[in-house]
Amino acid sequence: MYYVDLAFNGLVFGCxxxxxxxxxxxxxxxxxxxxxxxxAVYAFGAYVAVIVANATGxxxxxxxxxxxxxxxxxxxxxxxxYEPLLSYPPYIPMIAxxxxxxxxxxxxxxxxxxxxxxxARNPYPTQLHEFxxxxxxxxxxxxxxAATVCLLLLxxxxxxTRIGIGWRATxxxxxxxxxxxxxxxxxxxLNFAIGSALAGLAGALIGLLNNFVEPTMGFVVSYKALAxxxxxxxxxxxxxxxxxxxxxxxxxxxxxxxxxFLDRDAIAFLFLIAVLIARPRGLAGIKAA
Amino acid sequence: xxAYATSVLAIMGINIMLAVSLNMITGFCGQFSLGHAxxxxxxxxxxxxxxxxxxxxxLALAAGIIVAGxxxxxxxxxxxxxxxxxxxxxxxxxxxxxxxxxxxxxxxxAEMGISRIPASGLGSEGNTLLIIxxxxxxxxxxxxxDRSWMGFAFRAVGxxxxxxxxxxxxxSRYKLVAFTLGxxxxxxxxxxxxxxxxxIVPDSFGFILSVALMAMVVIGGTGSTLGVVxxxxxxxxxxxxxxxxxxYRLLIFxxxxxxxxxxxxxxxxxxxxxxxxxLRKS
Numbered sequence: 001m002y003y004v005d006l007a008f009n010g011l012v013f014g015c016x017x018x019x020x021x022x023x024x025x026x027x028x029x030x031x032x033x034x035x036x037x038x039x040a041v042y043a044f045g046a047y048v049a050v051i052v053a054n055a056t057g058x059x060x061x062x063x064x065x066x067x068x069x070x071x072x073x074x075x076x077x078x079x080x081x082y083e084p085l086l087s088y089p090p091y092i093p094m095i096a097x098x099x100x101x102x103x104x105x106x107x108x109x110x111x112x113x114x115x116x117x118x119x120a121r122n123p124y125p126t127q128l129h130e131f132x133x134x135x136x137x138x139x140x141x142x143x144x145x146a147a148t149v150c151l152l153l154l155x156x157x158x159x160x161t162r163i164g165i166g167w168r169a170t171x172x173x174x175x176x177x178x179x180x181x182x183x184x185x186x187x188x189x190l191n192f193a194i195g196s197a198l199a200g201l202a203g204a205l206i207g208l209l210n211n212f213v214e215p216t217m218g219f220v221v222s223y224k225a226l227a228x229x230x231x232x233x234x235x236x237x238x239x240x241x242x243x244x245x246x247x248x249x250x251x252x253x254x255x256x257x258x259x260x261f262l263d264r265d266a267i268a269f270l271f272l273i274a275v276l277i278a279r280p281r282g283l284a285g286i287k288a289a
Numbered sequence: 290x291x292a293y294a295t296s297v298l299a300i301m302g303i304n305i306m307l308a309v310s311l312n313m314i315t316g317f318c319g320q321f322s323l324g325h326a327x328x329x330x331x332x333x334x335x336x337x338x339x340x341x342x343x344x345x346x347x348l349a350l351a352a353g354i355i356v357a358g359x360x361x362x363x364x365x366x367x368x369x370x371x372x373x374x375x376x377x378x379x380x381x382x383x384x385x386x387x388x389x390x391x392x393x394x395x396x397x398x399a400e401m402g403i404s405r406i407p408a409s410g411l412g413s414e415g416n417t418l419l420i421i422x423x424x425x426x427x428x429x430x431x432x433x434x435d436r437s438w439m440g441f442a443f444r445a446v447g448x449x450x451x452x453x454x455x456x457x458x459x460x461s462r463y464k465l466v467a468f469t470l471g472x473x474x475x476x477x478x479x480x481x482x483x484x485x486x487x488x489i490v491p492d493s494f495g496f497i498l499s500v501a502l503m504a505m506v507v508i509g510g511t512g513s514t515l516g517v518v519x520x521x522x523x524x525x526x527x528x529x530x531x532x533x534x535x536x537y538r539l540l541i542f543x544x545x546x547x548x549x550x551x552x553x554x555x556x557x558x559x560x561x562x563x564x565x566x567x568l569r570k571s
Contacts, residue, residue, distance in 0.1 A: 032374075034374060034378070088554050091377070091507075092507075095504070096547050098500055098543075099504075099542075099543045100543065102497075102500070102542060102543030103542075105543075223385065226381065227382060230374070230375055234374060234375075263389040263392055266388070269382035269385045269389075272378070272382050273367070273379060276370075280370045280371055280372075280375070
């Protein structure tokens with residue numbers, strides 16, 4: 001039963017990574033930028049969630065506010081940081097993005113303190129349920145359900161609606177999509193809004209799970225999410241989802257089997273490097289850039 | 290010289306060595322590496338391990354150089370297979386992997402690091418002089434490489450790999466040379482650091498240092514040795530001069546990166562060039 005517990009734990013983290021990585025891979029697919037500051041959006045979502053939830057007393061309000069605020073932040077980052085840098089080589093926006101992450105993390109520390117914040121009333125992580133012999137808590141279930149629902153909605157949005165199809169068309173060929181009347185600017189705003197809202201949701205849920213929100217919570221997650229989109233084959237949604245779940249599981253089992261030699265973060269990157277050596281273009285491969 | 294001044298000078302010299310060697314890999318040869326702190330750490334651990342075992346100074350430093358250079362060669366081979374964006378993320382991985390690995394090794398002191406590093410026998414001023422001398426040699430070597438045929442080949446690889454290959458430049462070989470050379474210098478800096486502090490812990494070689502080194506390169510102006518040296522000096526001294534900054538060090542550092550990239554992506558060297566151009570016109 002122990003191994004099944006590990007698998008479920010891996011699934012929960014895999015879902016969280018997926019929520020993070022989908023936004024990143026969408027940004028990469030559209031703009032070819034490694035959007036490292038995505039992790040700052042994630043931490044921002046967690047802070048908004050904890051502050052709003054404590055102010056209003058409703059955790060649901062907190063989560064919704066986190067998604068909305070993260071979406072706005074994503075659009076602002078695109079408008080004021082990336083848009084002016086699009087004509088430069090890709091490492092310039094990437095360095096700017098790292099700078100923004102470092103800046104925002106230290107900003108959170110100065111504004112809200114080093115110790116981090118906790119939810120005033122959060123009974124969910126300690127509500128345990130027996131489920132097929134597994135013991136799981138409410139937040140873990142919420143993470144799995146939220147990730148599944150959001151990703152299914154996203155999938156149907158990009159295949160069923162006009163703007164969603166325009167979005168995918170822009171990702172595969174911006175010039176031709178534009179000549180067919182797709183508004184590229186609108187697509188980019190939409191892209192950042194949706195990707196960031198998902199990151200904000202992931203941040204809020206992890207904040208709930210740990211009942212704790214701290215300034216550096218996004219730091220390692222950001223690089224893991226980068227590793228995931230690389231393993232998934234930059235820009236590929238399906239590859240990203242597979243890689244997210246695989247990383248969650250590898251970490252979960254890895255900490256048990258090789259935890260004596262490597263810490264959790266190192267295991268994640270060893271996995272990344274091993275996959276890249278075997279398949280230099282990632283799991284899904286990539287069309288020529 | 291006061292103890293404070295010698296220690297600031299020593300750190301400055303080490304930062305110059307690290308930034309200039311990273312600039313050889315990233316600025317000259319166009320191989321974007323965000324794992325430079327790992328090679329620095331490999332050099333520090335290599336030297337510290339041998340020094341603690343009783344090896345004399347030159348041997349321990351050589352061990353640091355070799356450990357870091359070999360690791361660099363391995364990552365260089367990865368660079369042959371990977372496209373630019375993949376390489377950036379892989380080198381980030383190397384940075385995390387190094388710290389995660391060292392942290393769990395009892396024979397490297399695990400979390401506690403290596404603390405029984407014997408004194409170099411040069412005294413603290415002697416240490417600093419050695420570091421400054423090594424930094425000067427690094428800068429001169431970098432300027433020399435820049436003007437040499439090898440520097441031309443590096444730039445050709447960095448500018449356009451395909452074209453470089455068409456004019457019969459062995460791209461793979463030069464990438465490996467750039468990685469090995471740059472990381473070996475970082476290894477030397479690590480060895481010098483180990484002797485300077487006589488105490489090293491895994492966290493001194495983490496990802497944030499890799500980012501800070503890359504910041505020195507891009508703020509100085511990618512590819513410009515003197516610009517990078519200026520940025521390394523500036524970024525080492527600023528927190529020392531403005532003590533109140535220390536509390537907000539990362540905030541200012543991050544903000545600076547964003548502003549420089551947003552408004553002057555050419556860095557200090559780019560600004561100097563624009564200024565010179567304007568003066569010549571008027």
